[in-house]
Amino acid sequence: MSLFSTPFDPTRDTALVTGAGNGIGRAIAQALVGEGVRTVFADVNAERVTAAISASPRPELAVPWVGDLAELEACDALLATAHAALGEITHFVHSASPPRREADHALAVDRRIWQQMHAVNLDAGFHLARNLAKRLIAAKRPGSFLFLTSLHAGTPRNLPHYSTAKAAMAMLVKELAKTFGRHGIRVNALVPGAIAAGGFVADPALARHIPLGRLGEANDLAPMALTVLSNKLSGYVTGAAYVVDGGLSLTNWFEPPALDE
Numbered sequence: 667m668s669l670f671s672t673p674f675d676p677t678r679d680t681a682l683v684t685g686a687g688n689g690i691g692r693a694i695a696q697a698l699v700g701e702g703v704r705t706v707f708a709d710v711n712a713e714r715v716t717a718a719i720s721a722s723p724r725p726e727l728a729v730p731w732v733g734d735l736a737e738l739e740a741c742d743a744l745l746a747t748a749h750a751a752l753g754e755i756t757h758f759v760h761s762a763s764p765p766r767r768e769a770d771h772a773l774a775v776d777r778r779i780w781q782q783m784h785a786v787n788l789d790a791g792f793h794l795a796r797n798l799a800k801r802l803i804a805a806k807r808p809g810s811f812l813f814l815t816s817l818h819a820g821t822p823r824n825l826p827h828y829s830t831a832k833a834a835m836a837m838l839v840k841e842l843a844k845t846f847g848r849h850g851i852r853v854n855a856l857v858p859g860a861i862a863a864g865g866f867v868a869d870p871a872l873a874r875h876i877p878l879g880r881l882g883e884a885n886d887l888a889p890m891a892l893t894v895l896s897n898k899l900s901g902y903v904t905g906a907a908y909v910v911d912g913g914l915s916l917t918n919w920f921e922p923p924a925l926d927e
């Protein structure tokens with residue numbers, strides 16, 4: 667049988683994707699229902715959730731949820747909806763993140779923006795993952811969790827609320843991978859480069875610094891996301907970070923060599 671033909675088991679696998687209303691989260695959620703996986707599309711923006719589901723390959727497999735994941739009560743409400751609709755959630759993707767605004771540099775970012783960024787990325791990610799894991803462990807079911815981090819988990823972005831939240835998420839992935847591993851729950855990070863997806867207003871001139879010659883698109887992330895999520899394809903992978911950036915992170919002040927044609 668082909669290795670890639672059935673990466674998921676639609677009779678048992680279920681998914682919850684945060685930030686599923688736009689960008690990378692939407693692309694991953696749509697790809698999951700395309701593989702036959704019943705999936706909760708969670709986002710703060712109701713119109714985006716409706717549009718993402720109706721544009722997905724199999725809308726009948728999608729469960730909508732709308733709420734603000736900066737609030738822990740909303741995270742609990744999301745868990746309740748997800749479990750009521752789908753039972754155990756075996757695959758979790760945390761892509762929700764508030765908008766990045768260049769004006770929010772270290773001398774300007776206010777406390778509310780700082781806390782919101784950490785609340786959605788880190789606090790909600792931890793709370794959701796831990797509670798999903800508790801249910802899976804009790805049910806003796808395997809699981810696979812994926813956190814959207816960033817190259818700016820390791821390099822400054824001029825947005826300290828964002829880079830510190832992503833740096834903490836990168837460590838959270840390792841902590842959870844270590845703790846949950848013996849229960850068959852894998853936890854990994856997906857590290858996008860410059861993806862013109864909505865959360866990042868990309869300057870086309872940036873393409874000059876990307877070895878593969880173009881900015882990324884949300885759909886560039888979905889195949890790797892599903893590969894890492896799949897227990898069949900990545901069953902021995904946990905605590906890892908997958909960079910999907912067209913080579914952006916290879917850039918430094920040296921230009922590539924000028925090769926003769």
Ligand SMILES: NC(=O)c1ccc[n+]([C@@H]2O[C@H](COP(=O)([O-])OP(=O)(O)OC[C@H]3O[C@@H](n4cnc5c(N)ncnc54)[C@H](O)[C@@H]3O)[C@@H](O)[C@H]2O)c1
Binds near residue numbers: 684760
């Ligand atoms: N686009 C990039 O270049 C890039 C690069 C590195 C990392 N990332 C990360 O990938 C993820 C997705 O990025 P994107 O560019 O697709 O983002 P996006 O802004 O297009 O989508 C994020 C989604 O999260 C939702 N959201 C925001 N706040 C929320 C809240 N409080 N509760 C629930 N939902 C909320 C938004 O409504 C939106 O639909 C983010 O975690 C981002 O930090 C993106």
